[in-house]
Amino acid sequence: MKFILPLILITASILVFVFLTEPVLNASKEILEEGKIAGGIIALRQEKAVLSQALKDARELKEQAGILEEQYNKISDNQLKRLDVFLPSSPNELQMIVDLNRIASRAGMKLADVKLKDEMPRRPGQTKSDEDLAGGVEPLTLSFSTSGNYQQLTTFVADLAKSLRLVDITALSFALPTTDEVGTQPKYNFEIKTYWLK
Numbered sequence: 001m002k003f004i005l006p007l008i009l010i011t012a013s014i015l016v017f018v019f020l021t022e023p024v025l026n027a028s029k030e031i032l033e034e035g036k037i038a039g040g041i042i043a044l045r046q047e048k049a050v051l052s053q054a055l056k057d058a059r060e061l062k063e064q065a066g067i068l069e070e071q072y073n074k075i076s077d078n079q080l081k082r083l084d085v086f087l088p089s090s091p092n093e094l095q096m097i098v099d100l101n102r103i104a105s106r107a108g109m110k111l112a113d114v115k116l117k118d119e120m121p122r123r124p125g126q127t128k129s130d131e132d133l134a135g136g137v138e139p140l141t142l143s144f145s146t147s148g149n150y151q152q153l154t155t156f157v158a159d160l161a162k163s164l165r166l167v168d169i170t171a172l173s174f175a176l177p178t179t180d181e182v183g184t185q186p187k188y189n190f191e192i193k194t195y196w197l198k
Contacts (some may be wrong), residue, residue, distance in 0.1 A: 045180045085164045091140050091196045096165070099143065100192075103163060107156035109148040113117040117141040141170070160192075168193045 075083075087093075093116055101111050146156070160167055171191035177184040 020110050056073055058127060082164060088165075088196050089198075091138070093140065093142075096140070096142065096194060099163065099165060100142070100160075103159045104146055104156055107152045109146045109152050109156055112145050112146040112147075114142065115176070117143065136198060137195050139193050139195055141191065141193050143171075143189070143191045145187055145189045147187045149185055152185075153188060186192065 097111070097114055100114075104111050148156070157169070160169070169190060170193050171189075173189045175187045175189075177186065
């Protein structure tokens with residue numbers, strides 16, 4: 001009898017640990033979500049660590065956003081306008097053609113045969129997908145011709161290079177006048193690429 005009572009108490013304590021304490025300590029998230037056990041201490045500690053890290057990351061992002069907003073607010077309105085000309089938020093093809101014509105007229109030249117090229121050809125009835133509208137830099141390709149002497153050509157190209165709008169000359173070809181076209185100037189065919197922020 002002396003040994004039976006301690007044996008019963010030891011057996012009861014082992015059963016309490018196995019069936020009550022141990023599941024509460026090691027309960028998985030799935031068991032907790034099913035509501036079978038009120039809470040697993042280890043699972044709750046792991047979840048707390050994950051949430052603490054997420055909160056820390058959110059604070060860092062908020063601080064970084066504040067720094068970026070402060071830097072953005074330091075940019076003057078004039079600089080923002082210049083930046084919008086450099087990389088506009090819409091293709092604004094008409095304004096680009098007007099700017100090119102102004103640069104050409106300063107060099108004593110006139111634009112002709114202006115054509116826009118679609119960078120991403122689509123089937124009839126197809127529209128831009130959500131991915132296309134997500135953001136990024138989109139090219140705009142224009143081709144045109146002009147005529148003039150070599151000095152006018154170099155002036156036009158130099159002024160185009162000094163233009164605030166980002167422009168790449170992707171192709172340039174020329175045709176000399178034939179013997180039948182006495183007195184006419186050489187014809188220059190340009191293809192340029194400019195960019196806009198979508």
